[in-house]
Amino acid sequence: MGARKRLSAEKRKEAKKTVYFAKMNDVPTSPRKMRLVADMIRGVEVNKALGMLHFSTKEASVKMEKVLKSAIANWEQKTEQKAENGNLYVSGVYVDSARMLKRLRTAPQGRGYRIRKRSNHITVFVDTKNTNDNKD
Numbered sequence: 001m002g003a004r005k006r007l008s009a010e011k012r013k014e015a016k017k018t019v020y021f022a023k024m025n026d027v028p029t030s031p032r033k034m035r036l037v038a039d040m041i042r043g044v045e046v047n048k049a050l051g052m053l054h055f056s057t058k059e060a061s062v063k064m065e066k067v068l069k070s071a072i073a074n075w076e077q078k079t080e081q082k083a084e085n086g087n088l089y090v091s092g093v094y095v096d097s098a099r100m101l102k103r104l105r106t107a108p109q110g111r112g113y114r115i116r117k118r119s120n121h122i123t124v125f126v127d128t129k130n131t132n133d134n135k136d
Contacts, residue, residue, distance in 0.1 A: 022071035031120040092125035
């Protein structure tokens with residue numbers, strides 16, 4: 001690896017140390033349904049978001065809760081602090097479409113209807129309110 005590539009790789013590595021996130025790939029739910037759940041918790045304090053997801057009736061909220069818990073655990077691992085102090089919040093949630101399974105459903109008169117079974121990728125970012133106040 002050349003010196004220029006090594007320097008840019010080290011910069012990226014240092015920048016990633018201050019970003020706390022969790023990602024789940026190929027979740028078998030349509031991205032549209034998952035985005036409804038993602039909009040509920042975006043910008044909310046993590047304990048309140050966990051409560052909202054736990055008591056939500058949507059099936060997608062179970063997967064989102066799992067990813068949020070993982071993001072909180074990643075934050076605790078990197079900062080060596082506990083999340084109970086209440087200054088941790090969901091800074092960003094991204095739901096991207098993933099691969100689509102294409103199936104055929106039989107239809108009348110020898111035809112076939114196309115079924116698209118969609119899936120998505122979820123990325124949840126958490127951050128502390130104190131660090132964002134200092135940046136402004």
